Amino acid sequence: MEKGTTSGEAEARYFCKDFHWEDLRAEVEANPSYAYHFESASSSSSSPPPESDVLAWKQFHLRHASGRFFKERRYLLKEFPELLSCPPNSKLLEVGCGNGSTALPILRANKDLTVYACDCSDETLERANEIISDASTVASFQHRFRTFCCDLSTGGFPNWLACDPCRDKFLQKQSYCLSDVREGNGLHFTNPYPSEEVECCVGGVDFVTLIFTLSAVPLERMPKSVKECFLVLKPGGMVFFRDYGLYDMTMLRFEPDKRVGFREYMRSDGTRSYFFCLDAVRNLFLGAGFTELELDYCCVKSINRQKGKCMQRVWVHGKFQKPALRNE
Numbered sequence: 001m002e003k004g005t006t007s008g009e010a011e012a013r014y015f016c017k018d019f020h021w022e023d024l025r026a027e028v029e030a031n032p033s034y035a036y037h038f039e040s041a042s043s044s045s046s047s048p049p050p051e052s053d054v055l056a057w058k059q060f061h062l063r064h065a066s067g068r069f070f071k072e073r074r075y076l077l078k079e080f081p082e083l084l085s086c087p088p089n090s091k092l093l094e095v096g097c098g099n100g101s102t103a104l105p106i107l108r109a110n111k112d113l114t115v116y117a118c119d120c121s122d123e124t125l126e127r128a129n130e131i132i133s134d135a136s137t138v139a140s141f142q143h144r145f146r147t148f149c150c151d152l153s154t155g156g157f158p159n160w161l162a163c164d165p166c167r168d169k170f171l172q173k174q175s176y177c178l179s180d181v182r183e184g185n186g187l188h189f190t191n192p193y194p195s196e197e198v199e200c201c202v203g204g205v206d207f208v209t210l211i212f213t214l215s216a217v218p219l220e221r222m223p224k225s226v227k228e229c230f231l232v233l234k235p236g237g238m239v240f241f242r243d244y245g246l247y248d249m250t251m252l253r254f255e256p257d258k259r260v261g262f263r264e265y266m267r268s269d270g271t272r273s274y275f276f277c278l279d280a281v282r283n284l285f286l287g288a289g290f291t292e293l294e295l296d297y298c299c300v301k302s303i304n305r306q307k308g309k310c311m312q313r314v315w316v317h318g319k320f321q322k323p324a325l326r327n328e
Helices: 007-015 021-029 032-038 050-063 103-109 122-135 164-173 219-232 249-253 278-287
Strands: 090-095 113-119 145-149 205-211 233-244 259-261 264-266 272-274 291-304 309-321
Touching: 021 032, 021 291, 021 309, 032 249, 090 219, 103 113, 103 122, 113 122, 122 145, 205 219, 219 233, 219 278, 233 278, 249 309, 278 291, 278 309
Parallel strands: 090 113, 090 205, 113 145, 205 233
Antiparallel strands: 233 309, 259 264, 264 272, 291 309
């Protein structure tokens, strides 16, 4: 939050569409100092193994384990009001939960919602559980926050999380497995038995949140990651998406040697970030079988009063739905 502002003022400013994305695009593309962002990316460098991505994010969270590095994302309740009005016993899957900054305000606001939260780091999940536990007072919601370790981009979600019709279909075909990973690696639980023998199955989830998560996945693994979200959703379920947008201030700050692909960058600590245009997001989700409900840029001017700088932030807001089953 900016110094000298109330939380209400900061929240109102956060939701404003302070400038037009097309104007920012014209400004950026006309600036010669940004030309390297649009040059063809070198294809000679091989993509690092998935283990290195996981390790980089584990180390990132360990460095920021103390204090509140992430702020509670209360704005999500206004951006995605379905999280407040869902039926009792609804289930939400939060992908890449970090320290619980997304889950905490949702759990506080909706007593009828259970959150299944995953992350690639066991240490991060421990920290998330601590924060949720500390925040639970008289109206405890610890029992509605359930974590499991999972790297979505490599092995997918555990079978027990998938919606029953999808899991049954794919088990019969044996052409695809939600968790095609070796047993005992500490990341996933696989079950080779029919659905009626999976006692812990939650029967699919009603919502999935992808909040600043997909941008950390290598571009070539994004389609599989989005498809995994499609498979674990119940028919009619929704994905709530928010991530970095093309020409965001943080993208323009990357030096030329940090580019590792088209609109894809790697920080000095080994964590990566991709910057989405609307078409890229649309193609990913529609290609996985979703229908588009909402998709737009969120363009916000953030003022650093101490340094006297105006920062133009760009995020992509999206809402997608898995088609409901048709009555025969």
